[in-house]
Amino acid sequence: xxxxxxxxxxxxxxxxxxxxxxxxxxxxxxxxxxxxxxxxxxxxxxxxxxxxxxxxxxxxxxxxxxxxxxxxxxxxxxxxxxxxxxxxxxxxxxxxxxxxxxxxxxxxxxxxxxxxxxxxxxxxxxxxxxxxxxxxxxxxxxxxxxxxxxxxxxxxxxxxxxxxxxxxxxxxxxxxxxxxxxxxxxxxxxxxxxxxxxxxxxxxxxxxxxxxxxxxxxxxxxxxxxxxxxxxxxxxxxxxxxxxxxxxxxxxxxxxxxxxxxxxxxxxxxxxxxxxxxxxxxxxxxxxxxxxxxxxxxxxxxxxxxxxxxxxxxxxxxxxxxxxxxxxxxxxxxxxxxxxxxxxxxxxxxxxxxxxxxxxxxxxxxx
Amino acid sequence: xxxxxxxxxxxxxxxxxxxxxxxxxxxxxxxxxxxxxxxxxxxxxxxxxxxxxxxxxxxxxxxxxxxxxxxxxxxxxxxxxxxxxxxxxxxxxxxxxxxxxxxxxxxxxxxxxxxxxxxxxxxxxxxxxxxxxxxxxxxxxxxxxxxxxxxxxxxxxxxxxxxxxxxxxxxxxxxxxxxxxxxxxxxxxxxxxxxxxxxxxxxxxxxxxxxxxxxxxxxxxxxxxxxxxxxxxxxxxxxxxxxxxxxxxxxxxxxxxxxxxxxxxxxxxxxxxxxxxxxxxxxxxxxxxxxxxxxxxxxxxxxxxxxxxxxxxxxxxxxxxxxxxxxxxxxxxxxxxxxxxxxxxxxxxxxxxxxxxxxxxxxxxxx
DNA sequence: ATGAAAGCGCTAACAG
DNA sequence: CTGTTAGCGCTTTCAT
Numbered sequence: 085x086x087x088x089x090x091x092x093x094x095x096x097x098x099x100x101x102x103x104x105x106x107x108x109x110x111x112x113x114x115x116x117x118x119x120x121x122x123x124x125x126x127x128x129x130x131x132x133x134x135x136x137x138x139x140x141x142x143x144x145x146x147x148x149x150x151x152x153x154x155x156x157x158x159x160x161x162x163x164x165x166x167x168x169x170x171x172x173x174x175x176x177x178x179x180x181x182x183x184x185x186x187x188x189x190x191x192x193x194x195x196x197x198x199x200x201x202x203x204x205x206x207x208x209x210x211x212x213x214x215x216x217x218x219x220x221x222x223x224x225x226x227x228x229x230x231x232x233x234x235x236x237x238x239x240x241x242x243x244x245x246x247x248x249x250x251x252x253x254x255x256x257x258x259x260x261x262x263x264x265x266x267x268x269x270x271x272x273x274x275x276x277x278x279x280x281x282x283x284x285x286x287x288x289x290x291x292x293x294x295x296x297x298x299x300x301x302x303x304x305x306x307x308x309x310x311x312x313x314x315x316x317x318x319x320x321x322x323x324x325x326x327x328x329x330x331x332x333x334x335x336x337x338x339x340x341x342x343x344x345x346x347x348x349x350x351x352x353x354x355x356x357x358x359x360x361x362x363x364x365x366x367x368x369x370x371x372x373x374x375x376x377x378x379x380x381x382x383x384x385x386x387x388x389x390x391x392x393x394x395x396x397x398x399x400x401x402x403x404x405x406x407x408x409x410x411x412x413x414x415x416x417x418x419x420x421x422x423x424x425x426x427x428x429x430x431x432x433x434x435x436x437x438x439x440x441x442x443x444x445x446x447x448x449x450x451x
Numbered sequence: 452x453x454x455x456x457x458x459x460x461x462x463x464x465x466x467x468x469x470x471x472x473x474x475x476x477x478x479x480x481x482x483x484x485x486x487x488x489x490x491x492x493x494x495x496x497x498x499x500x501x502x503x504x505x506x507x508x509x510x511x512x513x514x515x516x517x518x519x520x521x522x523x524x525x526x527x528x529x530x531x532x533x534x535x536x537x538x539x540x541x542x543x544x545x546x547x548x549x550x551x552x553x554x555x556x557x558x559x560x561x562x563x564x565x566x567x568x569x570x571x572x573x574x575x576x577x578x579x580x581x582x583x584x585x586x587x588x589x590x591x592x593x594x595x596x597x598x599x600x601x602x603x604x605x606x607x608x609x610x611x612x613x614x615x616x617x618x619x620x621x622x623x624x625x626x627x628x629x630x631x632x633x634x635x636x637x638x639x640x641x642x643x644x645x646x647x648x649x650x651x652x653x654x655x656x657x658x659x660x661x662x663x664x665x666x667x668x669x670x671x672x673x674x675x676x677x678x679x680x681x682x683x684x685x686x687x688x689x690x691x692x693x694x695x696x697x698x699x700x701x702x703x704x705x706x707x708x709x710x711x712x713x714x715x716x717x718x719x720x721x722x723x724x725x726x727x728x729x730x731x732x733x734x735x736x737x738x739x740x741x742x743x744x745x746x747x748x749x750x751x752x753x754x755x756x757x758x759x760x761x762x763x764x765x766x767x768x769x770x771x772x773x774x775x776x777x778x779x780x781x782x783x784x785x786x787x788x789x790x791x792x793x794x795x796x797x798x799x800x801x802x803x804x805x806x807x808x809x810x811x812x813x814x815x816x817x818x
Numbered sequence: 819a820t821g822a823a824a825g826c827g828c829t830a831a832c833a834g
Numbered sequence: 835c836t837g838t839t840a841g842c843g844c845t846t847t848c849a850t
Contacts, residue, residue, distance in 0.1 A: 085509060086567070086589060088827055099837045104829060112835055129588070131564045135505045136827035140842045142452065144502060154527035155726075164521055164548055171549070171558070176566060179546045181531055182538070191538070197498045199543060200453070221496070222453060305730055337704075337732075359522075363672055365708070455843055466821045471845060479819055503843035506826045 087128045095124045107132060138200070147386060148196040148204035150180045150215070156302060156330060157358040158375065159207060162229075165379035166205065173387065175202070186214065193218050203386030205229065208273045227382040230272040239381045239400065243280035246371035246402025247325075250353050251284040253404060254323045258413040259351060263296040263321035265310045265331055271302075277327045277355065296321050300331055307334020315342050322350065322413045329354035329361050329370055336364055336409065351410035366408035373402050454495045462491045474499060505567070514753060515563040515571035517547045517582070523669060523697060524725040525742065526574060529596075532746035533572065540754065542569070553581065560585050570753030572596065575640045594749040597639040606748050606767065610647035613738035613769025614692075617720050618651040620771060621690045625780040626718060630663040630688035632677045632698055638669075644694045644722065663688050667698055674701020682709050689717065689780045696721035696728050696737055703731055703776065714778035724772045733775035740769050 093100040098117060105113050106121040113121075124130070138144040147170050151159045167177050178199055180192045193215055196204055203225040206215060212228065219226045228238040254262055264281055267274040278297070285292045298313050300306030307326065311334070314320055326332040332354030336346055344350050346366065354361060357372035377400045460467040465484060472480050473488040480488075491497070505511045514537050518526050534544050545566055547559045560582055563571055570592040573582060579595065586593045595605040621629055631648055634641040645664070652659045665680050667673030674693065678701070681687055693699040699721030703713060711717050713733065721728060724739035744767045 089829095090827080100828075101830085101838080102836060105836085108829085114835065117836085129585075131561065133506075133567060133827050134565045135502045135511060135567060136842090137829075138502045138842095139500075139506055139827080139844090140829050142842075154521070154531055155524065157522060160521035160527065163546075167546065167548055171547075171562065176562060177546050179530075179534065179544050181534055194498065195538065195543060198501045200500060200502060218496075304727075341732075360671075365704075456845095457843080467844075468822080468846080469820060472820085475845085481819065484820090500843050503826090504845075506828090506843080507845050509826075 086133070087130045088133065089130075091128060092121065092124050092130055095128065096120045144200040144202055145175050146178055146199055146201045147175050147383075148178045148180065148199075148201040150192055150196075150204065150206045150209060152181075152184070152207065152209055154181050156328070157360060158328065158330075158356045158373075161358060161375040162207065162379055165376045166382060169379055169383045173383070175387070189215050197222070203227070205382045205386065208271060212272070225386045227385040229378060229382060230276065239378065239385060241276070241373065241378075242399050242401045243277055244283060244402075246373070246404050247277070247280040248284045248287070249404035250325055250371050251281070251290075252288065253406070253410065254325075254351060254353070255288060255290065257323070257351065257410060259321075259323035260290065260413075261293065261296065261319065261321040261323070262290075263298065263314055263324040264292070264327075265298050265300050265307065265324060265335070266327040267302045267306075267331075268299055274327050281325065300326075300334075302328050303330055304334035304337060307331040307336075308338035309334075311335050311338040311342055311344070315344070323352075323410070324350060325353045325355070325371075327355050329356045329358045329368060332368055332370070332409075333360070333364055336366075336368065347409050347411035348414065351413070353404075353410060357405045361405070361407070364409075369407045369409045370405050371402050372405045374400065377401075453500070454497045455500065456497075458495060459488065459491050459497055462495065463487045511567040511569055512542050513545055513566055513568045514542050514750075515545045515547065515566075515568040517559055517563075517571065517573045517576060519548075519551070519574065519576055521548050523695070524727060525695065525697075525723045525740075528725060528742040529574065529746055532743045533749060536746055536750045540750070542754065556582050564589070570594070572749045572753065575638060579639070592753045594752040596745060596749060597643065606745065606752060608643070608740065608745075609766050609768045610644055611650060611769075613740070613771050614644070614647040615651045615654070616771035617692055617738050618648070618657075619655065620773070620777065621692075621718060621720070622655065622657065624690070624718065624777060626688075626690035627657065627780075628660065628663065628686065628688040628690070629657075630665065630681055630691040631659070631694075632665050632667050632674065632691060632702070633694040634669045634673075634698075635666055641694050648692065667693075667701075669695050670697055671701035671704060674698040674703075675705035676701075678702050678705040678709055678711070682711070690719070690777070691717060692720045692722070692738075694722050696723045696725045696735060699735055699737070699776075700727070700731055703733075703735065714776050715781065718777035718780070720771075720777060728772070728774070731776075736774045736776045737772050738769050739772045741767065744768075 089100045089103050092103045096103065096117070098121065102113060102117060103121050106118045134145070149163065149166060151163065154160060163179070170177055178196065178201060180195065182188055182192070197218060201224065204219055205227045207229045209215065212230070216226055216228065229241075230238065251262070262285075264278065266278050269275045269278060282292055295317070298310045300310045307330070310331065314324070324335065326335060332352055335352050339346050339350055346352055352368070354368050354370035355373065357370040361368040361370045381400050456467050456470050459470045463470065463484070465488065469480060469484060470488050473485045501512070516530065516533060518530065521527060530546075537544055545563065545568060547562065549555055549559070564585060568591065571586055572594045574596045576582065579597070583593055583595065596608075597605065618629070629652075631645065633645050636642045636645060649659055662684070665677045667677045674697070677698065681691070691702065693702065699719055702719050706713050706717055713719055719735070721735045721737035722740065724737040728735040728737045748767050
């Protein structure tokens with residue numbers, strides 16, 4: 085069907101080997117012949133068959149990419165960068181976005197294995213073992229982007245650096261009741277962020293109030309719910325750190341509905357610094373986790389030439405990107421509502437004394 | 452390295468042929484032997500090498516998917532469905548999200564060709580010719596999701612049906628000055644939507660006012676800008692149709708800042724009906740273009756067994772999904788602003804006198 | 819019903 | 835510097 089190497093060989097009256105050598109830039113090919121080959125390739129519109137190449141070389145130049153969902157800009161931004169790097173290095177991406185049930189995890193793993201991927205990047209997925217093991221067994225490099233697996237293959241993300249900056253920024257602004265809105269602690273990435281938060285608070289000898297930890301979906305709805313919850317506290321927080329910008333955006337959106345102005349009444353810090361963070365209103369201060377760096381680390385962990393792909397210790401740092409959603413805590417620490425807080429449109433039920441504490445069950449998902 | 456078919460053959464004391472037949476479910480294999488084969492496969496953890504299979508069969512079972520960007524939920528939702536269907540049919544996805552410059556288009560096409568994709572789905576990309584031709588030449592099915600190429604391979608999207616419903620809904624609500632916010636007409640999909648709008652207006656003998664057609668980025672920022680523009684008109688529109696929900700969400704978000712309540716002061720209709728539309732505030736009325744149906748049509752156009760893959764005429768319909776962002780036009784047709792329109796927050800500005808009403812205010816904190 | 823052998827398109831030894 | 839040959843892992847005639 086498609087034109088193959090032999091047709092080029094025939095047309096140039098050379099052997100397939102020479103054509104192959106030309107294509108692969110083997111220097112011993114006579115320039116004149118090379119020219120002939122390239123011209124024939126051009127004329128016939130020949131593209132080397134990657135399948136065949138993969139078969140003989142044992143390398144598919146295919147990279148698996150497993151993501152929990154495509155709705156989060158953090159993921160898509162990561163994908164974009166990862167694709168870019170991969171393609172620049174002649175790799176191709178095999179995308180799998182449907183890995184929720186343990187059963188579907190198996191299917192995904194199987195797909196990757198059958199296609200003989202040269203490596204797999206996995207974002208924020210749990211449980212880790214069933215997905216990591218089959219690859220490890222076959223010595224296929226895996227890059228886990230979570231922060232929980234520190235040692236082998238896991239990309240080391242330094243959450244504390246940015247978190248420390250964030251916490252200290254808030255404290256310098258006289259905030260002491262700082263809420264923490266995170267995804268379920270079942271998600272390793274969220275757990276890691278919470279740990280960093282706790283550690284940073286402890287460093288400066290501040291209490292973390294368990295009742296100020298609210299669990300939310302990783303979505304704007306999640307953030308909106310969180311506000312609804314926090315507002316119900318008698319002694320409500322004056323500042324709030326979210327484990328994702330998406331959640332923070334929900335907070336930004338819902339707060340005014342509840343009579344809370346940002347940043348005057350509530351300082352908000354997001355996480356990830358997705359591109360949109362710059363355009364929220366007000367522009368969102370966020371703990372930056374560079375998606376580009378992360379992508380690069382992941383790629384290096386998988387295909388890095390420097391090391392044996394197992395003992396990679398690429399740490400990617402978080403920073404604080406200061407914008408406009410934080411301000412000094414209002415003198416009273418509290419503020420009288422202009423108007424009574426309104427019902428959240430998301431919550432049909434009035435939340436009478438709906439006090440949720442610690443990491444008890446989060447708000448119902450509404451996506 | 453990885454275990455191959457011969458090792459299974461050896462272990463079962465059978466020939467590779469029999470193993471192959473077993474795997475492929477050829478009915479002539481003796482059940483007992485089949486059992487033996489499956490057990491060995493299980494034990495050794497064997498996965499057939501897709502590369503080799505592809506080589507001999509001439510089918511890669513790889514589908515190319517070219518999207519302009521990953522930030523639009525409409526696209527990601529489409530991808531999700533498309534992946535689902537593809538995987539269910541033992542196909543794999545090759546994702547390309549970087550196709551802007553003509554040069555990068557060439558690279559993308561090349562990538563797909565080298566990997567010998569069995570088909571390519573392309574969303575909303577321009578120009579069409581350079582990307583479509585190389586595939587056509589090689590008889591690789593292409594599914595263009597734009598609406599502009601009606602005939603061969605282009606998925607036929609019936610924009611008019613939903614648009615007609617939308618226009619008539621608005622008119623029944625006494626709106627006559629209906630604005631149209633679209634992406635650049637360079638984008639074929641946007642152009643198609645605009646045509647549908649014009650046609651539907653003409654049907655009921657209504658004028659479309661050229662000055663009420665505003666062009667915006669396909670993003671929330673785009674919608675926010677559009678509001679800023681429309682508000683400046685002395686005779687401003689009372690209703691507005693956007694070519695994407697993302698734009699509509701921007702409108703929802705920005706309008707209150709400009710002293711406009713939705714739907715009382717401005718009826719808004721989006722396009723696509725992305726999952727988030729349900730959760731905006733107020734919930735967004737939208738012209739539904741089912742991403743699932745679209746994905747299915749695309750897949751059928753590429754791999755459909757029914758026809759010869761060229762003369763597909765899968766029409767997918769648009770509908771109107773009525774929610775809460777439209778209401779009857781205010782009697783005066785115009786409304787006096789409570790407060791003078793403010794600068795768009797796009798030029799940062801505090802929202803003083805943030806007059807927000809019951810259920811309104813933008814959902815999204817403004818991507 | 820099963821096995822032997824050829825070949826998919828390409829690259830890598832080994833000759834020349 | 836180029837051509838010949840073998841083989842990557844699998845499917846598929848063609849025999850048996």
